[in-house]
Amino acid sequence: MLDEQALCLRCGLCCDGSLFAWVKLRSAELSSARLAGLRVYGEHPADRGFAQPCAAFSGRCEIYFSGFYPKSCSAYRCVVLKRTAAGELDEEGALAILLRAKQAAEELRVALGVKASQSLRDQIADLKPDQLDPLVKTALVEYLTLLRNAFGVDGIQDALIPEFNRT
Numbered sequence: 001m002l003d004e005q006a007l008c009l010r011c012g013l014c015c016d017g018s019l020f021a022w023v024k025l026r027s028a029e030l031s032s033a034r035l036a037g038l039r040v041y042g043e044h045p046a047d048r049g050f051a052q053p054c055a056a057f058s059g060r061c062e063i064y065f066s067g068f069y070p071k072s073c074s075a076y077r078c079v080v081l082k083r084t085a086a087g088e089l090d091e092e093g094a095l096a097i098l099l100r101a102k103q104a105a106e107e108l109r110v111a112l113g114v115k116a117s118q119s120l121r122d123q124i125a126d127l128k129p130d131q132l133d134p135l136v137k138t139a140l141v142e143y144l145t146l147l148r149n150a151f152g153v154d155g156i157q158d159a160l161i162p163e164f165n166r167t
């Protein structure tokens with residue numbers, strides 16, 4: 001049986017601001033999320049949530065076993081986990097993808113000067129790609145392509161991904 005927790009404990013990309021800039025909350029969760037120390041914002045239903053990197057993430061989720069654990073987090077499975085559960089990937093193959101993405105994210109953080117306290121996704125979205133060093137731009141395109149193909153995450157500088165621009 002797939003040990004999702006074991007894979008997630010080696011990853012954390014959906015908690016540290018690499019894949020997402022924020023996570024949705026239900027209205028009934030707002031006060032408990034604040035009590036848990038999450039950086040809650042947005043009172044409007046469309047953007048009600050908490051910011052990433054998640055304040056409860058310290059390499060693992062510190063509120064996983066608490067009553068503060070958000071429903072969105074409990075429901076979320078990335079594409080890598082879904083494909084592994086469906087038998088399309090074995091755990092070794094899934095782990096290889098997760099570790100490759102983590103390494104690429106870390107290398108980009110260093111290259112772009114993005115601190116651990118900042119959302120890599122947000123910082124990439126604000127970049128002006130034409131002003132990047134060509135090597136950094138190549139690494140960025142590879143990273144975005146990996147996020148899109150392996151995690152189904154897009155919407156960040158999509159114009160840079162060649163396969164998005166085929167007619």
Ligand code: SF4
Nearest residue numbers: 008011012013014078
């Ligand atoms: S990105 Fe996927 S494998 Fe990584 S922590 Fe999130 S759900 Fe788990």
Ligand code: SF4
Nearest residue numbers: 015054056057061073
């Ligand atoms: S609450 Fe836990 S699972 Fe949800 S984003 Fe934060 S660290 Fe990740």
